[in-house]
Amino acid sequence: MWSKGTVLATIVMAVALTGVDRPAMAENMLLDEITVRGVQQPQTEENLTIREVRESPARDMGEALQAVPGLSIVRKGAIANDVVVRGLQGDDINVFLDGVRIHGGCPSRMDPPSFHFDFAEVDAIEVIKGPYDVENPGSLGGTVNAVSRQPDKGPGLSASLTYGTADLVNASLKGSYGGEQFDALAGYAYKYSLPPRSGDGKRITAIYPAISPNRYRDDDVDSRAYSIDTFWVKGGYRITDKARTELSYSYQDADHVLYPYLLMDADYDRTDRVNWTTTVDDLGPILKQLSFQAWWNEVEHLMHDGYRVSSLPTAVIRRDYSMQTDATTETYGAKLKGSWAVGPGTLDTGVDYYLRNWDAVNEIAMYTMAAPYTPQPMIPDVDVDNIGVFAAYSVPLGDAWSIKAGVRLDHTTAEAGKLDAARMAKAFQPYYPGQDLDDDTDFTEVSGNVQMTWKAADSLEFFAGFGSGSRPPDAQELYINLLRPGTNPNWLGNPKLSPTRNNQADLGARLTGEDWFTKLSLFYSDLQDYIDIAGLPAPAGGKLARGYRNVDATLWGGELSGQVALPGDFYLSGALSYVHGENDDTDEPLAEMPPLTGNIGVRYDVDRWFVELTERFADDQDRVDDNLEETETAGWGVTDLKAGLNWERWTVTAGVNNVFDKYYFTHLSYQRDPFRSGYRVPETGAFTYLTVAYRY
Numbered sequence: 001m002w003s004k005g006t007v008l009a010t011i012v013m014a015v016a017l018t019g020v021d022r023p024a025m026a027e028n029m030l031l032d033e034i035t036v037r038g039v040q041q042p043q044t045e046e047n048l049t050i051r052e053v054r055e056s057p058a059r060d061m062g063e064a065l066q067a068v069p070g071l072s073i074v075r076k077g078a079i080a081n082d083v084v085v086r087g088l089q090g091d092d093i094n095v096f097l098d099g100v101r102i103h104g105g106c107p108s109r110m111d112p113p114s115f116h117f118d119f120a121e122v123d124a125i126e127v128i129k130g131p132y133d134v135e136n137p138g139s140l141g142g143t144v145n146a147v148s149r150q151p152d153k154g155p156g157l158s159a160s161l162t163y164g165t166a167d168l169v170n171a172s173l174k175g176s177y178g179g180e181q182f183d184a185l186a187g188y189a190y191k192y193s194l195p196p197r198s199g200d201g202k203r204i205t206a207i208y209p210a211i212s213p214n215r216y217r218d219d220d221v222d223s224r225a226y227s228i229d230t231f232w233v234k235g236g237y238r239i240t241d242k243a244r245t246e247l248s249y250s251y252q253d254a255d256h257v258l259y260p261y262l263l264m265d266a267d268y269d270r271t272d273r274v275n276w277t278t279t280v281d282d283l284g285p286i287l288k289q290l291s292f293q294a295w296w297n298e299v300e301h302l303m304h305d306g307y308r309v310s311s312l313p314t315a316v317i318r319r320d321y322s323m324q325t326d327a328t329t330e331t332y333g334a335k336l337k338g339s340w341a342v343g344p345g346t347l348d349t350g351v352d353y354y355l356r357n358w359d360a361v362n363e364i365a366m367y368t369m370a371a372p373y374t375p376q377p378m379i380p381d382v383d384v385d386n387i388g389v390f391a392a393y394s395v396p397l398g399d400a401w402s403i404k405a406g407v408r409l410d411h412t413t414a415e416a417g418k419l420d421a422a423r424m425a426k427a428f429q430p431y432y433p434g435q436d437l438d439d440d441t442d443f444t445e446v447s448g449n450v451q452m453t454w455k456a457a458d459s460l461e462f463f464a465g466f467g468s469g470s471r472p473p474d475a476q477e478l479y480i481n482l483l484r485p486g487t488n489p490n491w492l493g494n495p496k497l498s499p500t501r502n503n504q505a506d507l508g509a510r511l512t513g514e515d516w517f518t519k520l521s522l523f524y525s526d527l528q529d530y531i532d533i534a535g536l537p538a539p540a541g542g543k544l545a546r547g548y549r550n551v552d553a554t555l556w557g558g559e560l561s562g563q564v565a566l567p568g569d570f571y572l573s574g575a576l577s578y579v580h581g582e583n584d585d586t587d588e589p590l591a592e593m594p595p596l597t598g599n600i601g602v603r604y605d606v607d608r609w610f611v612e613l614t615e616r617f618a619d620d621q622d623r624v625d626d627n628l629e630e631t632e633t634a635g636w637g638v639t640d641l642k643a644g645l646n647w648e649r650w651t652v653t654a655g656v657n658n659v660f661d662k663y664y665f666t667h668l669s670y671q672r673d674p675f676r677s678g679y680r681v682p683e684t685g686a687f688t689y690l691t692v693a694y695r696y
């Protein structure tokens, strides 16, 4: 492996050595975006374009996706932000790269799916909101699919280096070759930052009071917030005129990632990913395309409290940590899909399979005084298997109408390999008195949707959709078991959970002109057996636990967004998003719902340069779940400014986010029990950055 210094020097050299003609300019890209979003894109979808990906100084995909209407993030630290779609997060949504399912290793979601690929690998991000994706299991709240870069014709080289406040470095170097028969691409990315400072001037690692055992040790408050190396390589081969096969591999090593919102930090996350796809076109008059995809990935995750005061040696704490979790997850799967010309429409059919194994072992010094650091099978080697079949038919009905309908059938089994009778009796049974608990379970579920589009006039399109999607409880929700010392609540899965079902109705309208669009999307979601975090009462002689239960819930809300090209090379864009969640079992607000959020931006963009001013804002959130001791969040508004220059093959972008150095929190900025630190992680204060990029 190269040293980081060498890699940075190489990138700077690569950037310095070349520079000839200019690539196509950004002005047309803006008009293209308006056309895609105003005309071509289905109304249930949103996207981040290649331009937005390249201009973004975001540390990761989650942070960048905040700009998309209806999307928000869970803030846990400087990086590894978890994506939220219309208030649904975790396993209620799917987050993929090129259709590949990847899961993180951490039971506290330190490494959500989007953390495991680098932003530099990505060309565009597509988002389906709601249960309208039948080609993948579990997409009940939506699907976020990042699309990786393909090699252009001929040789290609691109390099990008961002430097920002708190020593932020986002560096990437990509080389590619696209030939008639073969093409190949390789890339390397490096990311680093110290803990950013919030608007009060403090590092986000300094949020704890001086007496808290969870505060960072003096040497670690200023230590790096993360350093991440990602390497990827992809090769394609054209077997015949109509057939292509492609194989890709990626390795990522994330080190020393700090999560002030939790009680532990990640020592490392190591990820291997393999994806193989083969596509054959025009197999006859009826079979238009056949594609096969197989993939495998594995994540090794180690977290501990070694950077916190809670790890300092005492009579009981005899290692470098007082608690540690060593976790591994492996996911692999395959999909066969055919696209058929049937009547006037297209029929997509397919079968898919995946297996996810997840194992996590926890050690706590104070487990018992007699047996410190006794390993606990926190996630007890659980296999989740899913096999599914799907079919979707889309057909135009005359000039004005089109209809699309899909159906999917899934069978899922879950089995805990290391949950023996003794552990079940000790950890689970006291909280489920008199109930028969098994270490395995299975589910069979049907999903489906109907979507209709009516083009009432050239400039006006209406949309109506109804979807019903389902997902099984995951390994953690079923079988996690962690007995904690003292008065800390235990953390327990619920082996009796049912799958969650989302019955959702959507209405949309889109008004489009030559160089503008505005669209309104409204949804209503009836969630049956939504998996909610819940307190489990203390059994006799025991103590409280945090666990999971099925509740019925309702979500409704929508998004209003638009983009317009104004005279004089000005562009205006804006979005408003809202979701209202209610727990129908307790008549309380549903926890962790983002408040009314929006942004408005104005941009001046000519051939060679642009400048853009954006205001991002959120209302206060006073709809909180008192049962979970969720607290309210104040509203906020921050201003971002950026400017860019294109010169021959070079692009320079510079900007300041949060220009006025506001001290603020998003609502999704703290963790509830069981790993509640009790402290919120503020957003970054004034953040200045400069990106220099070169493309050949």
Ligand SMILES: [Cu+2]
Binding pocket: 106, 107, 108, 109, 110, 111, 265, 266, 301, 302, 303
């Ligand atoms: Cu972790």
